[in-house]
Structures are given as C-alpha cells and as structure tokens.
Amino acid sequence: MTIETSVLERYSAGAHSVQTELCCPVDYDRSLLELLPQEIIAKDYGCGDPSRYVKAGDVVLDLGSGSGKICYMAAQLVGDGGKVIGVDMNDDxxxxARKYQGEMAEKLGEDRVEFVKGQIQDLALDWAAVNAYLAEHPVKNAEDMLGLRAWQEHQRATAPLIKDNSVDLVVSNCVLNLVHDSDKAQLIREIFRVVKPGGRVAVSDIVSDETVPGHLKQDPQLWSGCISGALQEHEFLEAFIKAGFIAVSYDKWENQAWQVVEGIEFRAVTITAIKPAGNTCTDKGHAVIYRGPYSEVYDDEGHVYYRGQRMAVCERNYQLLTSDAYGDDFIGIAPAQEQAGIPWDCATGTLRAVAETKGGVHEDKCSPGGGCC
Ligand SMILES: C[S@@+](CC[C@H](N)C(=O)[O-])C[C@H]1O[C@@H](n2cnc3c(N)ncnc32)[C@H](O)[C@@H]1O
Structure with a gap:
C-alpha cells in the first residue's frame, strides 16, 4: 500500500464513522460550533484552530477540508462579503462536507462555502475535471498517458482550480503532514502562488522534535495517522521561508506532545506567515523603533533592527512591521511631512535622522525626498 492510498482509505473510513485515534483535543471557539451539525463536530480530525485568524470579508481557502468544520466556522467569520473554499481529494x-451545505447556507443566510476536489500540492488541477476527461478519454496505453499529461498542463494554465493571487487567507488543519515528502516543497509553493500579495497563512499541523527515521515514514498507519509525515519543528518554518513567505512564526505550540513514538515527540503547532505585498520599496521617510527585549532582531528579508533606534524603513516595510503580524514589537514613526518618495536605496541597519521624523525639519544630510542617513 502506498502512502497516498493509505491516506485515501483512512479518511474514507473517517468520513463513514468516527476514528477516535485520529482525534486530537482542540480548544475551539464554542460559539462558532453552535451552528454546526453534530456529525461534523464528531468527525473532527484537526489538531488546532486556524479559524481564529479569519477576518470579515476574507476569501479563505482550507486545505484538506475534511468534514468541513473549519470551513463552516470560517463562513461565520467572513460575513456577507466573504467566501470560503474547502479543497479535499477524498470523495467520502x-x-x-457537502451533505450539510444547504442546511448551513440557510443558517448563515447565504451559501458562502464551496467544496472542491483536488490535491493540495497541485491546487491548479481540478480533479472533478480530470475524472470527466478520463470518462471520455480512458488511458489505455503510454500514448494516452502523454495525451493526459498535455491536457492536464493545459487545464492548469487555462482553468486552474484555484487561481494565482486569489486568496486572502490560507488555512489548514492537520493535513500538510499527510502529503508525500517529495511533494511538500511544491505544496508550499502552491500556497504561495494562490495567496494574494499581502495575504496570510495560518496552518495548524503536527511537527516532530527529531528527524523521523525511514522505517516510521514507511508505516502506512503512522503516516495516515498524522504522525510520521510530520516535518521536524525547524524544517516546518524553513519550508515557508524558502517559498518566499515572511513574518513566519510559531503562534501556537503545545507543550504536551500529542504522541511519542520511539522517543520522538509529535506535537500540535500553528504557524502564521505573510506573502510580501510586492517588491516596490519607496522611501518616504518612515522609521520604526524595535522595543526589545533583544539587543537586535532580523526579519525574514535580512533587515536588522537595533533596540531603541529609529531605523529607516520603506513604506511597504513600515506597514508590515506595524501590522498585526508583528504584534507590538515595533513602534511606527511616520514622517513629519508627507513626502513624494524616492526608490529605496539604504543598506540594512540604516538609522533615520530624528529631525526627519519630528516637526518636519530635515537635516542637510538627509534628502528632502526621505533619504536615509
Ligand atoms: C486529518 S484530516 C483533517 C480534516 C480537517 N482539516 C479537520 O480539521 O477535521 C485530513 C484531510 O485531508 C485530506 N487530504 C489528505 N491529503 C490530501 C491531499 N494531498 N490533498 C487534498 N486533501 C488531502 C484527507 O482526505 C482528509 O479529509
């Protein structure tokens, strides 16, 4: 049995009857569960609550949506202008999830949720369309296989299941670990592709504290049980940084391991990240002060911030560093006077002259367009 077939079989069984060994205790917002059918709450195979990161008006994509629990919770939070898409590869x-779509639409006052069939490591390929194609063009030989591949490429380019830059927030609850190791980098690149510039990611998953040895990875029960496919705790963050995400953080970390196998601890975590809002960096005279408690910190793009110093930042980074993603870590100091701006041309670690950010007085050594000193 391959990893993929073990995952398909395990979650088909999980759709038909509750699999208690797949359930990990999670502290959900109970007020969001009140609207949900009991069957959806019971067939919960998540390990965290990424619905906490949903904002009104968001387009949310849930990877490996299962019974639809997170989708139906998110649907209450996105409100009238929002939309939720759940992707899963398992028909059962x-x-x-679809069984309760009408009932939930009535309770919410509109149908804000859609469930689509696909693999989360290939979000451009619509598996419903693949099945329709195969019914008309069965693969009987190698030449048919080449034809199928060409058709798939055309489909990805012309009718992607999830379009580029189309999602405000990607969430997932205990699914990334189930994707084959050789597909995990592509999976995270796909997440990056579909998130809008400036969009967010909140993924609850299982990580291991040590490298998982091959014989555990080859065990279909351990893999499909959300254990041996887990990335090691530092690899999980690094995979997102490598794909181009920034502000990558562990927002939740369960001290208590969920499972211990051969001494390796497997625990539930939630990571959050942001896709940079484009590359345009304009110097309009903004500064930030890093509050501490560390003497200096670096962001995911390599910029250094010294504790207590007015650090020169471009407008894009000012908005990012003063956003929710960084909590209260930075004090934002807007330029005293509105400036047209010039292309950013400062080395990391550049300080902003105090005069530039107070009373509108510019020292000679700073350009009036908002130069760095
Ligand atoms: C552990 S369950 C989690 C379900 C749901 N997120 C929850 O919180 O209850 C994993 C789900 O991901 C789906 N899944 C696993 N691998 C997948 C893949 N590569 N592409 C799409 N769905 C996948 C399974 O079919 C199953 O519904």
Whole structure:
C-alpha cells in the first residue's frame, strides 16, 4: 500500500464513522460550533484552530477540508462579503462536507462555502475535471498517458482550480503532514502562488522534535495517522521561508506532545506567515523603533533592527512591521511631512535622522525626498 492510498482509505473510513485515534483535543471557539451539525463536530480530525485568524470579508481557502468544520466556522467569520473554499481529494469527505451545505447556507443566510476536489500540492488541477476527461478519454496505453499529461498542463494554465493571487487567507488543519515528502516543497509553493500579495497563512499541523527515521515514514498507519509525515519543528518554518513567505512564526505550540513514538515527540503547532505585498520599496521617510527585549532582531528579508533606534524603513516595510503580524514589537514613526518618495536605496541597519521624523525639519544630510542617513 502506498502512502497516498493509505491516506485515501483512512479518511474514507473517517468520513463513514468516527476514528477516535485520529482525534486530537482542540480548544475551539464554542460559539462558532453552535451552528454546526453534530456529525461534523464528531468527525473532527484537526489538531488546532486556524479559524481564529479569519477576518470579515476574507476569501479563505482550507486545505484538506475534511468534514468541513473549519470551513463552516470560517463562513461565520467572513460575513456577507466573504467566501470560503474547502479543497479535499477524498470523495467520502467531500460528500460529508457537502451533505450539510444547504442546511448551513440557510443558517448563515447565504451559501458562502464551496467544496472542491483536488490535491493540495497541485491546487491548479481540478480533479472533478480530470475524472470527466478520463470518462471520455480512458488511458489505455503510454500514448494516452502523454495525451493526459498535455491536457492536464493545459487545464492548469487555462482553468486552474484555484487561481494565482486569489486568496486572502490560507488555512489548514492537520493535513500538510499527510502529503508525500517529495511533494511538500511544491505544496508550499502552491500556497504561495494562490495567496494574494499581502495575504496570510495560518496552518495548524503536527511537527516532530527529531528527524523521523525511514522505517516510521514507511508505516502506512503512522503516516495516515498524522504522525510520521510530520516535518521536524525547524524544517516546518524553513519550508515557508524558502517559498518566499515572511513574518513566519510559531503562534501556537503545545507543550504536551500529542504522541511519542520511539522517543520522538509529535506535537500540535500553528504557524502564521505573510506573502510580501510586492517588491516596490519607496522611501518616504518612515522609521520604526524595535522595543526589545533583544539587543537586535532580523526579519525574514535580512533587515536588522537595533533596540531603541529609529531605523529607516520603506513604506511597504513600515506597514508590515506595524501590522498585526508583528504584534507590538515595533513602534511606527511616520514622517513629519508627507513626502513624494524616492526608490529605496539604504543598506540594512540604516538609522533615520530624528529631525526627519519630528516637526518636519530635515537635516542637510538627509534628502528632502526621505533619504536615509
Ligand atoms: C486529518 S484530516 C483533517 C480534516 C480537517 N482539516 C479537520 O480539521 O477535521 C485530513 C484531510 O485531508 C485530506 N487530504 C489528505 N491529503 C490530501 C491531499 N494531498 N490533498 C487534498 N486533501 C488531502 C484527507 O482526505 C482528509 O479529509
């Protein structure tokens, strides 16, 4: 049995009857569960609550949506202008989630949730369309296989299941670990592709404290049980940084391991990250002060911030560093006077002259367009 077939079989069984060994205790917002059918709450195979990061008006994509619990919770939070898409590859899970779609639409006052069939490591390929194509063009030989591949490429380019830059928030609850190791980098690149510039990611998953040895990875029960496919705790963050995300953080970390196998601890975590809002960096005279407690910190793009110093930043980074993603870590200091701006041309670690950010007085050594000193 391959990893993929073990995952398909395990979650088909999980859609038909509750699999208690797949359930990890999670502290959900109970007020969001009140609207949900009991069957959806019972067939919960998540390990965290990424719905906490949903904002009104968001387009949310849930990777490996299972019974639809996170989608139906998110649907309450996105409100009238928002939309939620759940992707799953398993027909039985999709049928379970869709079974309550009408009932939930009535309770919410509109149908804000859609469940689509696909693999999360290939979000451009619509598996419903693949099945329709195969019914008309069965693959009987190698030449048919080449034809299928060409058709798939055309589909990805012309009718992607999830379009580029189309999602405000990607969430996932205990699914990334189930994707084959050789597909994990592509999976995270796909997440990056579909998130809008400036968009967010909140993923609850399982990580290991040590490298998982091959014999555990080859065990279909351990893999499909959300254990041996887990990335090691530092690899999980690094995979997102490598794909181009910034502000990558562990927002939740369960001290208590969920499972211990051969001495390796497997625990639930939630990571958050942001896709940079484009590359345009304009110097309009902004500064930030890093509050501490460390003497200096570096962001995911290599910029250094010294504690207590007015650090020169471009407008894009000012908005980012003073956003929710960085909590209260930085004090934002807007330029005293509105400036047209010039292309950013400062080395990391450049300080902003105090005069530039107070009373509108510019020292000679700073350009009036907002130069760095
Ligand atoms: C552990 S369950 C989690 C379900 C749901 N997120 C929850 O919180 O209850 C994993 C789900 O991901 C789906 N899944 C696993 N691998 C997948 C993949 N590569 N592409 C799409 N769905 C996948 C499974 O079919 C199953 O519904």
């Amino acid at each position: 899970m999709l049928a379970l």
